[in-house]
Amino acid sequence: MCGIVGAVAQRNIVPILLEGLRRLEYRGYDSCGVAVHNGGLQRARSVSRVAELDMQIAQSGFEGTTGISHTRWATHGAPATNNAHPHFSPNRNGDQTVALVHNGIIENYEEIRSELKALGYQFESQTDTEVIAHLVNHMYDGDLFRTVQKAVKRLHGAFAIAVFCKDEPHRVVGARLGCPLLIGLGNGENFLASDAMALAGTTDQIIYLEEGDVVDVQLNSVKITDRNDIPVERPVNTVHAYSGAIDLGPYRHYMQKEIFEQPRAITDTLQGIEGFVPSLFGDKAATVFERINAIQVLACGTSYYSAMTAKYWLESIAGIPTNVEIASEYRYRTPAVNPDALVVVVSQSGETADTLAALKYAKELGHKHSLAICNVGTSAMVRETELSYLTRAGVEIGVASTKAFTTQLTALFLLTMTLAKMRGRLTPEQEHQHLKNLRHLPNALQSVLALEPNIIAWAESFARKENALFLGRGLHYPIALEGALKLKEISYIHAEAYPAGELKHGPLALVTEEMPVVTVAPNDALIEKLKSNMQEVRARGGQLYVFADSDSHLASSEGVHVIRLPEHYGELSPILHVVPLQLLAYHTALARGTDVDKPRNLAKSVTVE
Incomplete structure (x- = not known):
């Protein structure tokens, strides 16, 4: 969720910023943007993918030696260009002075926003992030590092920020509290990022900031202070993050x-x-x-x-x-x-x-x-x-x-x-x-993976449904929960999971011919109890889709569809039984035409509350 990449260098850093965003795409996002210092502040933002942002930048041709970039997962404000990062804040003459990106949530943003509006600041977005940009601008005293040290003390919540300003080229300041932020060290150039993967191929020398740290990143120096504004040294780690393209x-x-x-x-x-x-x-x-x-x-x-x-x-x-x-x-x-x-x-x-x-x-x-x-x-x-x-x-x-x-x-x-x-x-x-x-x-x-063709046939039927129940007992109840989660995440079918013994305490009211009931049925001590629960479903006309072990004596019949796993695996059975549920969710989503790898509204790494 929410990626940050920043850089200070003597070369054009736009390709580094864009490549960093590409490496963070898997975390999930709904908008992205880049801002650079090139005499003034210049920005490009998109509510599409990083590839579209790249095309937009290529057409405009902007470049710079200092800059920040961001992928955003919406919290405050809908996915829209005006809510995308980086956010700018202008000086009294209307010239854009401060550029800022932010991961996290500022809990007291409404209070600060009201103060800033009373001072004449205009807000273009619904985000809590724009509040930080205006606050830094308002408190700016000619030294961005000192200003950020003071500004973050006003913020309640969780944040990782990267900010630069028009008046101080070759300087990016970062701060973190509750959200990850790190420094990448180069030769005559330095970097900020929320994940070491963003800098893979650029540097493997990484400093992890600790809670409350503020960092001053310049061409040939990195200065860190803790939450009490006391200078500190943080260890340098050699991190070999994956740098190659991940081949499908x-x-x-x-x-x-x-x-x-x-x-x-x-x-x-x-x-x-x-x-x-x-x-x-x-x-x-x-x-x-x-x-x-x-x-x-x-x-x-x-x-x-x-x-x-x-x-x-x-x-x-x-x-x-x-x-x-x-x-x-x-x-x-x-x-x-x-x-x-x-x-x-x-x-x-x-x-x-x-x-x-x-x-x-x-x-x-x-x-x-x-x-x-x-x-x-x-x-x-x-x-x-x-x-x-x-x-x-x-x-x-x-x-x-x-x-x-x-x-x-x-x-x-x-x-x-x-x-x-x-x-x-x-x-x-x-x-x-x-x-x-x-x-x-x-x-x-x-x-188990060899069962994929059988599962594909089930998925064609599931793709036409809007609701599903998942059942399991004992050790396999959490596996039923995981199967339901997978189906709802990527196919957008409403799915719920229950301990099978709970059916008669409410969920059975939902069972009809249109409600598929997926059952995790290993041949364990609870199999006979589970068979009774399955009969409760069939008596109400429900369609059962059963993942059974080879020796569980469950056979396909009218309204009962059975796929047999090759063997029962005792205490390790949950690891085998979850795999067909993953395949069922995947092929159902495929049949419904959803974005399997990047489902709507979701992020890979949830770094906000």
């Missing part, structure tokens, strides 16, 4: 490609695993795991469903009490705190604003130990937790998460096994068998 190969969309990459992704997640040992999660893990007596998991969206699945594992296998909570809810309530509980945060990007805020809140409440399950080793979440496990899923471009989910499940299963072993609940024979099953997972997934 034989696939039509990135989502399809990423579904089929899951065997490889899980192989990478398991790389080097010879046993369930605490050191997998960090040097301090053995000591931490010995001290904890419970687990508190915090996550959002798809990551929340992976955590819900892990709760079943952690309690039944490791025997450790586990609570799973949506991060955006946890951070605004007053929970009873067990300081000896391990806080586990789960996130694909490691920059999810709600999850980061919930982690910070948990620490403030007295939690002493934390672990991140994440795909990005340089993310804020990994830097702010005591322990971590990197899923190594690789770059995920499609907004609807697929391989990030299954690799999170794999990592959480490793955590479960490690804690079970440390608590004396895992024999050497059981450890050997679980390791064998994990190593076989990629092959088992390949067999």
